[in-house]
Amino acid sequence: MTRKRRRLRKIKLPKINLPKLKVKKKTGPRRRIRKSIIIIPLLVISLIFGLFYVPKMIDNGKLKDLGYSKEEITAIRELKLTKTILDNEWYSDYLAISIRDKSIKTEYIELYLVSSSLSDKEFLLYNRLIDKGYNKEQVLKLFKHLRFFEITPLLVFDYQEDIQVYIDDCIANKETNSEDYFVLSNNYYTHYQDAKPAPDPTNINLLVNKTYYVDASFEPVQIAPLSVQYAAKDLQLSAEAASALAQWCNKAISLKDEITGESPVRFYAVSAYRSYERQETLYNNYVKAMGEEKADAVSARPGFSEHQTGLTVDLAAVGSEGLSAFKDTEAYNWVIANGADFGWILRYPEGKTSITGYDFEPWHYRYIGVDLAKKVVESKLTYDEYWMLYLAPWNDEANTYPKVVENKQEENKQEENITEENITEETQPEENNTEEPNT
Numbered sequence: 001m002t003r004k005r006r007r008l009r010k011i012k013l014p015k016i017n018l019p020k021l022k023v024k025k026k027t028g029p030r031r032r033i034r035k036s037i038i039i040i041p042l043l044v045i046s047l048i049f050g051l052f053y054v055p056k057m058i059d060n061g062k063l064k065d066l067g068y069s070k071e072e073i074t075a076i077r078e079l080k081l082t083k084t085i086l087d088n089e090w091y092s093d094y095l096a097i098s099i100r101d102k103s104i105k106t107e108y109i110e111l112y113l114v115s116s117s118l119s120d121k122e123f124l125l126y127n128r129l130i131d132k133g134y135n136k137e138q139v140l141k142l143f144k145h146l147r148f149f150e151i152t153p154l155l156v157f158d159y160q161e162d163i164q165v166y167i168d169d170c171i172a173n174k175e176t177n178s179e180d181y182f183v184l185s186n187n188y189y190t191h192y193q194d195a196k197p198a199p200d201p202t203n204i205n206l207l208v209n210k211t212y213y214v215d216a217s218f219e220p221v222q223i224a225p226l227s228v229q230y231a232a233k234d235l236q237l238s239a240e241a242a243s244a245l246a247q248w249c250n251k252a253i254s255l256k257d258e259i260t261g262e263s264p265v266r267f268y269a270v271s272a273y274r275s276y277e278r279q280e281t282l283y284n285n286y287v288k289a290m291g292e293e294k295a296d297a298v299s300a301r302p303g304f305s306e307h308q309t310g311l312t313v314d315l316a317a318v319g320s321e322g323l324s325a326f327k328d329t330e331a332y333n334w335v336i337a338n339g340a341d342f343g344w345i346l347r348y349p350e351g352k353t354s355i356t357g358y359d360f361e362p363w364h365y366r367y368i369g370v371d372l373a374k375k376v377v378e379s380k381l382t383y384d385e386y387w388m389l390y391l392a393p394w395n396d397e398a399n400t401y402p403k404v405v406e407n408k409q410e411e412n413k414q415e416e417n418i419t420e421e422n423i424t425e426e427t428q429p430e431e432n433n434t435e436e437p438n439t
């Protein structure tokens, strides 16, 4: 038995080992094939990785070093801003936020680096300055050093060859200047120098100032007489403005003082529409009496008076004497607080003389319609600035920025002919007619 078993074992052993030997023999060449199948793609992948991903990883590292998060870096890649940002080594929190939420406007990327916050109005201002003739470097410098309300007057002022002088002036007056009060040490506005016809003069939003004028033949749309309930005798306004004045006055009349039972804020118009000829006579009389220089200080040259638009009134309070006394009345405070609700704005505010070209005129109001008046008041800009920013036609149609221009009306682009026509301003009302209206 033991022999038999031994024999059996001897026989069985090779049977068990055979398959193992067979496998070993067959796997040798297969492995070599598999190795080459794996190694070649690996080399290709490594090459691709080396060529494309390593530089990306290096860039990512640089972006991370600048301060961008992983999420921001992904967005930077999607927006294709990597090169621009790395070339300039740009980082700002505001830029990072804008990149992350994809609100960034990549065409204005340099602006993000010089401004602490940006919205549509800043982008619009940027474009308007370019339109006015400033180059990109000048505009970026302005945004870097100045606040929004310090830049907007430049839309009204002459083109400034040396922008640094203006910046230094703003910085020197930084402590006292604000949205409500803006005074500079130098003058940047040469009145009447580049006089242009007011674009779209039949539009209720037309601008008449020491640059934009209306022709001698211009007359208000649908001129209408003012009731003596709201105005001195024989005054007229454009029909829409006349109606708005009546509503404004009626509201004031309806308010009753608890003790007297009378309205404490009654006011009326002492001056309204003035024709070109009327203004010309007034101005010439001043010139005869005091010479041109002094006349310009107290009277408007014909064509440049807002009164010719038929959209302007000078107001006085019932019971108070003279126009200049208006600012000390309750009526003035009420008019200022409620004017926009009736479409009227104070045209020459206190502390904005360098922009408007006029001293503070508490009596002089301009009708522009309720919606626009509310926007102008909210903007805290003078109407000159507001118009130049939001309403003026563009020099170059291709440079328009219509999406954010809420108030932009149909543009009747006109030739900007510089005329040699004599110019006129108005700083004083035609007459100090404080005659009480018949009620």
Ligand SMILES: [Zn+2]
Binding pocket: 271, 307, 312, 313, 314, 363, 364, 365, 426, 428, 429
């Ligand atoms: Zn006036």
